[in-house]
Amino acid sequence: MNHKKRILITGTLLVSAILSGLLIHSRAEAVPAERVIHITAKKFDFSPDSITLKKGEPVVFEISSADREHGFNLRAFGVRTNVSSGKVSRIRFTPDKTGKFTFSCDVFCGDGHEEMTGTVIVTE
Amino acid sequence: MSKFDRRGFIKLAGLGGGIVFVSSLGHGLGLNALGSILDHANGKVENDFYFVQLSDTHWGFAGPKVNPDAEGTLKKAVQAVNSLEEQPDFIVFTGDLTHTTDDVQVRKDRMSQFKDIVGALKVPTVHFMAGEHDASLDRGDAYQQAFGKLNYTFDHKGVHFIVVDNVSDPGAIVGESQLNWLKADLKQQKADARIVVLTHRPLFDLYPDWDWSTKDGSAVIDALMPHKNVTVFYGHIHQENHHMTGHIAHHSAKSLMFPLPAPGSVPKKSPVPWDASAPYKGLGLRSIEAELKQAKYEIKELNVTGA
Numbered sequence: 001m002n003h004k005k006r007i008l009i010t011g012t013l014l015v016s017a018i019l020s021g022l023l024i025h026s027r028a029e030a031v032p033a034e035r036v037i038h039i040t041a042k043k044f045d046f047s048p049d050s051i052t053l054k055k056g057e058p059v060v061f062e063i064s065s066a067d068r069e070h071g072f073n074l075r076a077f078g079v080r081t082n083v084s085s086g087k088v089s090r091i092r093f094t095p096d097k098t099g100k101f102t103f104s105c106d107v108f109c110g111d112g113h114e115e116m117t118g119t120v121i122v123t124e
Numbered sequence: 125m126s127k128f129d130r131r132g133f134i135k136l137a138g139l140g141g142g143i144v145f146v147s148s149l150g151h152g153l154g155l156n157a158l159g160s161i162l163d164h165a166n167g168k169v170e171n172d173f174y175f176v177q178l179s180d181t182h183w184g185f186a187g188p189k190v191n192p193d194a195e196g197t198l199k200k201a202v203q204a205v206n207s208l209e210e211q212p213d214f215i216v217f218t219g220d221l222t223h224t225t226d227d228v229q230v231r232k233d234r235m236s237q238f239k240d241i242v243g244a245l246k247v248p249t250v251h252f253m254a255g256e257h258d259a260s261l262d263r264g265d266a267y268q269q270a271f272g273k274l275n276y277t278f279d280h281k282g283v284h285f286i287v288v289d290n291v292s293d294p295g296a297i298v299g300e301s302q303l304n305w306l307k308a309d310l311k312q313q314k315a316d317a318r319i320v321v322l323t324h325r326p327l328f329d330l331y332p333d334w335d336w337s338t339k340d341g342s343a344v345i346d347a348l349m350p351h352k353n354v355t356v357f358y359g360h361i362h363q364e365n366h367h368m369t370g371h372i373a374h375h376s377a378k379s380l381m382f383p384l385p386a387p388g389s390v391p392k393k394s395p396v397p398w399d400a401s402a403p404y405k406g407l408g409l410r411s412i413e414a415e416l417k418q419a420k421y422e423i424k425e426l427n428v429t430g431a
Contacts, residue, residue, distance in 0.1 A: 071295060075332055082295070102333050108260035108294040111224050114335060114393055 034058045034092065041083045041105065042066035044112025052121045058094045071107035074120060082107060095122040171281045173213040176205055176247075177410040179359030180379035182257065183241070184234040185223035190382045190395040193403070197428060198241055201380050201409055204430045206246045212411065213280060215247050218359035218377060219255030219291065219324030221271075228266065231258075235270040251278065255324045255359065256291040264292035275302055277309055283414060284313055288323040290338040296325060297339050307347050318414075320421075321348065321356040326376065328369050331387035336361050345369050355421060361387070362395075363406065364425060375423060378408035404428045 039061055040047045053059055063072050065085040072091070073080040076099075081089040105116035181198045191197060205215065222234040235258070242250065252271040259267045264274045274289035286309060290298050298306075313319060321327075327341035338344070348354045354372045362379035363386065382395040383406030399405045404427060413422040 069294070073332075104333060104335070106295065106332075106335060106339075108224075108256045108291075108296070108335075110226055110261065117333075117392065 032058060034060045036060045036062060039063045039072070040066055041070040041072065041116075043068065043110055044105075044116040046072075046103070046105075046116065046118040049118035050121065051118070052123065053095050055095050055098050055122050055124055058092065061091045063089045063091070068109055069107055070105045070109050070116070072103060073106040074101060074103040076101035076120075080106065095120075098122045098124055172413070172415050173281050174411050174413040175280075176212045176215045177218060177357055177377050177412060178205075178215065178380055179218040179377040179409075180220040180255065180362055180381060181217070181238065182220055182223040182379070182381035183238040184225065184230070185381050187382070187395065189397055191398055191407075194381065197380050197404065197407065198238075199244075200428050202242060202244050204409070204426075204428060206244070207430070211247050213247075214249035214251060215245060216251045216322055216357070217242070217253065218322055218357060219253050220257045220359060220379075221252065221255065222258050223381075224257035224261060226261065228262065231262070231266050232270070235266060239270065251285070251287065251322070253287050253322060253324060254289060254291050256294070256296070259289075259292040260294040263294075264289070267292075275305065281414070283318045283320055285320045285322060288321055288327075288344060290323055290325045290327070290341065290344075295339060296335065296337065298341070298344055303340070303343055303347065306344065310347055310351065313351060315350060316352050319348070319351055319354045321354065323356065323358045325360045326358055326365075326367075326374060327356060328367060328374060330361065330365065330367065330376075334387065334393045336387060345372060348372055357412070377410050378406065378425070380407055380409065380428070383407060 035057055037051060037059060039051075041063060042065065061072070063081065063083050064087065065083045067085060069085070070083040071080065072083050072089070074091075076097075077093050077095065079091045079093050081091050083089050099122060101120045101122070103118050103120060105113060109116065178201060183198060185191070185194055187194065205212070221238050222231065225231050225234070254264055254267045254271070254274055258264075259274065268274060274292050276287050278285050286306065288298060288306065289302060290296060293299055325338045325341070326336055327338050327344050329341070330336040349370060349372070352371065356372060356374040357377065358374065359377050359379070361376050362382065362384035363376065364378060365374075365376040365387075367374045384393060385396055396406055408425055408427050410426065411424050413424070415422060
């Protein structure tokens, strides 16, 4: 391989590397990594029952039940799911406002159902 | 003791259809006050009638700080109704007859005990409906064995009553099948038919964070909207609340076990503690006067004693 050809290939690879780097960077900006939070529901509480999130940070709640069917409802962000034992239920959302927001079980599960709540805190 | 004048009931005509509430269960338990209302019923128009609504009796609940007379309150209310000089045409219980339990046998026992207690009512016609405490854990199985259907209709002196079940699905859903049943029933009714809906949970979003809503309640309201004279009576929230969705009035009843705080007034919903200086405060029953000639109802709130 002569010298000129070597320079051309090297230059092409360099440009490709720079472009793909830019591409990866722009993709990373467009789709930030989701933060995964595991939540366990059982009669009559959620664990954890206080979850702190950042505004604009995409999250996935992976919710499972340790006993019977429950519900998970975070009304402030319009997300809910049924939660059955032996199965992981997922909800995805990106908090678009700050504050303290209540989530609750919305599938009647017994005597302590009405106190089965938790809090999402969204910070800047 | 205060006296109720039948004509002096709080008029709620602006809340849809005109209804007078009498709610009682306050200090002392004599029902003479309600009886005295009925003494004034001289101007009664033929076919006018009244019925009594009792709700959220939670038989089996135990919590001395909330209600030290948990085993006596329902019995007092039964005595109060029985002592009415003019008996109502019928009585409705709008759900949570019993307090929930995971134990199937205890659930059945509580229902049986409840039936024994209310079996002492003089009024022969009593319409029951389920609350989530009665029916959500077994999708209404024990309830249906003890009390019959979860949703049904009945007619009384020109008023069509529809009992809507929004509790046997633990997700607080009426469901498509029942919605179709409701629509088919409403098709049989004229647009100006007098319709009363009896249910347990609010059909509108009163306070969903506290489970005070029905997920598909708006579909029920949509189905009712073409009818001009519709009023909804419900329980669940253990306090009076009066709300309009368009021309449809929604009136919640007090509990006969414990009151709950006003919607969203405290961070966590929990029963209001017993006030020894005002026993039975916040508890009560209700008489509902149907004045059919004027196509309206009048409702009065009574305390446990009828005062």
